[in-house]
Amino acid sequence: MKIKFIPESTRYDSMIYRRCGNSGVQLPAVSLGLWHNFGDVDDFQVAKDIIYKAFDLGIIHFDLANNYGPPPGSAEKNFGIILNDGLKDHRDELVISSKAGYYMWPGPYGEWGSRKYIIASCDQSLMRMNLEYVDIFHAHRPDPDTPLEETMAALDHLVRQGKALYIGISNYTPDQTRKAARILKQLGTPCLIHQPKYSMFERTPERDLLNILSEERIGCIVFSPLAQGLLTNRYLNGIPADSRAAKSSSPFLSTKQITPEVLEKIEKLNSLAQQRSQSLAQMAIAWLLKNPVITSVLIGASSTRQLIDNAASIKNLSFTDEELKTIEQILK
Numbered sequence: 001m002k003i004k005f006i007p008e009s010t011r012y013d014s015m016i017y018r019r020c021g022n023s024g025v026q027l028p029a030v031s032l033g034l035w036h037n038f039g040d041v042d043d044f045q046v047a048k049d050i051i052y053k054a055f056d057l058g059i060i061h062f063d064l065a066n067n068y069g070p071p072p073g074s075a076e077k078n079f080g081i082i083l084n085d086g087l088k089d090h091r092d093e094l095v096i097s098s099k100a101g102y103y104m105w106p107g108p109y110g111e112w113g114s115r116k117y118i119i120a121s122c123d124q125s126l127m128r129m130n131l132e133y134v135d136i137f138h139a140h141r142p143d144p145d146t147p148l149e150e151t152m153a154a155l156d157h158l159v160r161q162g163k164a165l166y167i168g169i170s171n172y173t174p175d176q177t178r179k180a181a182r183i184l185k186q187l188g189t190p191c192l193i194h195q196p197k198y199s200m201f202e203r204t205p206e207r208d209l210l211n212i213l214s215e216e217r218i219g220c221i222v223f224s225p226l227a228q229g230l231l232t233n234r235y236l237n238g239i240p241a242d243s244r245a246a247k248s249s250s251p252f253l254s255t256k257q258i259t260p261e262v263l264e265k266i267e268k269l270n271s272l273a274q275q276r277s278q279s280l281a282q283m284a285i286a287w288l289l290k291n292p293v294i295t296s297v298l299i300g301a302s303s304t305r306q307l308i309d310n311a312a313s314i315k316n317l318s319f320t321d322e323e324l325k326t327i328e329q330i331l332k
């Protein structure tokens with residue numbers, strides 16, 4: 001017999017919610033992304049358990065994209081089934097996002113930033129998830145050939161059609177972000193959020209992007225905060241067969257990236273985390289959240305155990321100057 005999912009009544013008791021730029025949106029400090037572990041190649045029951053556990057922990061923001069899987073589209077399809085099974089009555093509590101930008105179908109209108117692709121892709125995502133609207137729709141990557149005005153107008157159009165409540169951008173450079181923000185303001189649909197890659201191992205946003213987001217009052221949700229698992233205890237004792245680095249279906253983290261130098265850094269960071277009575281994953285998340293410009297840290301998880309570990313990072317978000325200095329020395 002199918003057991004109905006009944007969410008915890010305590011689910012809002014411990015999670016922290018942060019305002020997203022200059023908007024009415026508040027996101028959990030830790031959000032869950034479905035890039036990996038929710039495709040048709042993955043264990044459906046594990047995926048389901050992770051989503052429901054996330055909701056129980058107050059993680060109400062789920063981030064998807066048209067191409068998440070594999071195969072592309074299957075993460076949205078599976079999320080739609082899980083949502084319909086157990087979270088249908090809670091749709092108004094959830095912030096669900098999707099994106100278009102990467103390759104989805106053949107021909108000139110299957111990727112990038114044309115109006116035709118963006119609108120068609122959003123329609124397909126809604127169909128796969130069995131939703132009437134997404135809360136946030138992102139341009140997944142800048143298109144070097146389509147005018148920025150066209151891509152932004154397409155996003156604005158989705159909002160006017162009621163298919164998205166807010167819009168965001170991802171992987172846009174600081175300069176593109178300023179331009180996009182200006183165009184969107186003129187259109188009357190402000191840019192809610194930017195989704196850049198940011199972690200202890202990827203510091204590019206610190207150069208200009210975070211200042212621009214702060215000035216423009218745009219929210220920031222950072223992806224791969226654990227450097228796809230490197231900033232955890234996952235690889236401290238070798239490369240587990242079920243890890244992202246070992247899986248052929250995840251060509252984005254290679255075992256070649258786990259060099260002796262990287263391992264040395266991970267070990268030192270892990271010792272510091274232990275001194276703070278945190279796991280390394282928790283310290284890596286807290287280190288990002290110490291900056292108020294960061295609205296939310298968008299984690300991935302292949303088990304409820306990892307999810308629970310990551311959600312608990314909010315218990316200690318403060319660092320001493322000494323700890324911050326030590327982290328910089330390790331990362332140098």
Ligand code: NDP
Pocket residue numbers: 032033034035036037063064140170171195222223224225226227228229230232233234242243244245281298299300301302303305306307309310
């Ligand atoms: P992370 O850096 O959080 O990596 C997640 C992986 O790290 C997990 O799958 C797991 O790997 C491992 N892990 C997580 N928590 C723990 C833990 N506590 N202990 C040990 N290992 C742990 O993020 P992702 O790279 O998965 O990205 C997160 C989300 O960001 C995506 O799902 C997506 O929504 C978004 N994203 C957006 C992009 C964009 O272009 N806009 C690009 C990439 C991601 P393992 O499988 O080995 O167990």
